[in-house]
Amino acid sequence: MNLDARRLRVLHEVALRGSVTAAAAALHVTPSAVSQQLVQLSREAGHELVERAGRGIVLTPAGQVLASHAKDVLDAVEQAVAGLAALRHGVSGTVRVGAFASAAGALVAPAAARARAKHPELDVRVIEAEDQQSRLDLRSGSLDVVVLQEYDHVPVPLVDDLDRHPVTTDPMHLITPVDWRRRTGRLSELRDLPWIASAEHTPCLRSTLHACRLAGFEPDIRHRAVDFALTLDLVAAGLGAALVPELALRHVPPGVHVEPLVEPVTERRIFAVTRALGGTPQRPAVDALLAELSGPAGVPHGSFRRSSPDVRASTADRCMRP
Known part of the structure; x- marks a missing residue:
């Protein structure tokens, strides 16, 4: 039995991503090319490796066994490459x-x-x-x-x-509209004011909820924003307070007051x-x-700066779902 390592990689991608289409996108080939490689690998293995399940496919027991070994083969190749690279002079x-x-x-x-x-x-x-x-x-x-x-x-x-x-x-900061005139960094003083938070089931939302509960209240969330740039714009418009990590504060629009979160401390x-x-x-x-x-951080704490009115926080990230 001869198994082609390139076809083992195709099987590994299908097992990892759960579909021929996703595997094809990752490999930069067409779905039909992936299917053809799977058919050929099945012939080499002497077993059917995938089977239809609704509109997609699943691995057969033989496919699962071979996919597990395919990962071991690919890992061994990478270990060999790393070992050889270590013998070279220079990086x-x-x-x-x-x-x-x-x-x-x-x-x-x-x-x-x-x-x-x-x-x-x-x-x-x-x-x-x-x-x-x-x-x-x-x-x-x-x-x-x-x-x-x-x-x-x-x-x-x-x-x-x-x-x-x-x-x-990346320490969390409390951001509020500039005209709120609250400057303590304590969440407990914002218990009766509106809040802006991320979408349901995101880590950002869970972090905000946990911090407010530690401060003794349930936040009145009026607005939802996954993109921190939108969060900043909503705060600048005077619509609520929010918790935002420091790296998302490199470009702060006018109308937003930023202060370190002192109680409770979270990051x-x-x-x-x-x-x-x-x-x-x-x-x-x-x-x-x-x-x-892991050496000196690219942005030291306290490095956020105000943007001109026509500059959005284009470098702000999104709160991704886990």
Whole structure:
């Protein structure tokens, strides 16, 4: 029995993403090409690997077994590549990094520039990506590093084949309309005022609710905004208060007062994730970028600034669903 490693990668993508269409998009081929590869791999394996389920497909028991081994094969190849890279003199190669918008601009871009300055043969490529999609792309091998976020009391669980690398903390700030004249940073003084929060089932909303409950009240949420730029605009219009992480405050519109949240103190944690290599060191190129990411932060605390009236918070990120 001869199994083609390229077809094993196709099977791995289908198993990971749950459909031929999603696997094809990740592999940059057509769905028919993926289907053809699966048919050929089934012939090589001597078993049917997928079967119809409604309008989609599912893996057969044989497909599940082979998909598990396919991951082991791909992991072994990556370990071999990392081992060979470690023997080279100097740091070289390509590192593909996925990150949400504000981290990509404030943290990843400066880290990539520093890494490239130290290692001229290093090629760092930055891709803006939402958390859930970037995790899938990391596990499939489309990305080498992803930068994720989690809020106090809303931890992000990771599967066993991913390693976590702390980057920085991102303190939450209280933002209010400038004419409210409240300057203590204590949520308890805002119990009777309107609030702006994220959509249902997002970590941002759960973090806001938890902080307000710690302060002894249930917030009167009048407006919903997933994009922090919209949150800032709603506050600037005098429509309510909100909690926003510092990296989303690099461009603050007029009409918004920003103050550190002093009671209760809460924060967003930002961390990088890589594929676990079973004890094998990461490629030197990946390690070089991680070293810069976990070094001096790209944006020091208190670095937010006011925007001119015609500038929106274009670098603000969104509160993604987990």
